[in-house]
Amino acid sequence: MKDRHVLSVLLENRFGELARVVGLFSGRGFNIDSLAVNVTTDPGFSKIVLTTRGSDAIVEQIVKQLRKLIRVTKVVELSDERAIERELCLVTVQAGGPTARQELERVVSLTGARVVAFAHAAFTVEVSATSQEIDQFLEMLRPLGIRDMARSAPIAVVRPGAEMAGESLPSLGGVA
Numbered sequence: 001m002k003d004r005h006v007l008s009v010l011l012e013n014r015f016g017e018l019a020r021v022v023g024l025f026s027g028r029g030f031n032i033d034s035l036a037v038n039v040t041t042d043p044g045f046s047k048i049v050l051t052t053r054g055s056d057a058i059v060e061q062i063v064k065q066l067r068k069l070i071r072v073t074k075v076v077e078l079s080d081e082r083a084i085e086r087e088l089c090l091v092t093v094q095a096g097g098p099t100a101r102q103e104l105e106r107v108v109s110l111t112g113a114r115v116v117a118f119a120h121a122a123f124t125v126e127v128s129a130t131s132q133e134i135d136q137f138l139e140m141l142r143p144l145g146i147r148d149m150a151r152s153a154p155i156a157v158v159r160p161g162a163e164m165a166g167e168s169l170p171s172l173g174g175v176a
Helices: 017-027 056-068 098-109 130-146
Strands: 006-010 030-038 046-054 072-077 083-094 114-118 121-129 145-149 155-159
Touching: 006 017, 006 056, 006 155, 017 030, 017 056, 017 121, 030 056, 056 072, 083 130, 098 121, 098 130, 121 130
Parallel strands: none
Antiparallel strands: 006 046, 006 072, 030 046, 083 121, 083 145, 083 155, 114 121
């Protein structure tokens, strides 16, 4: 059983469609852990990438219910091996002394993060990575003193050449 599931939902870009998807979850007692929505390369369609938790059987039921919604074009579960997933995280940390700055510099170089703003005693750092890597990044920064943090929902796409259990990529500029 896999506990965390990432779903990609392609649907018509019409008023109220996101509410229908969210309503499907809440109406059946399922929780959405994170949600990212945007217009695709075709402005007539939107893509929702959401994460939820539950057994494989529960998520299979969710997928079946999503596919029954009239304006939903495609639903794909994005597995770890067949998808590329990223989150964005912005963190402001204390770094008043030289030791703290050296530690921040070490963390930034180890993680591929970058400093996007700074003041005398604080730095704002940006990183784009998987959910697990962001968790590790935050743990590395915690001893410095995190003043503020904002984290996006995961976004994900199918890896080029990866086929999803008989699914083919849709024709909307590679949007899955």
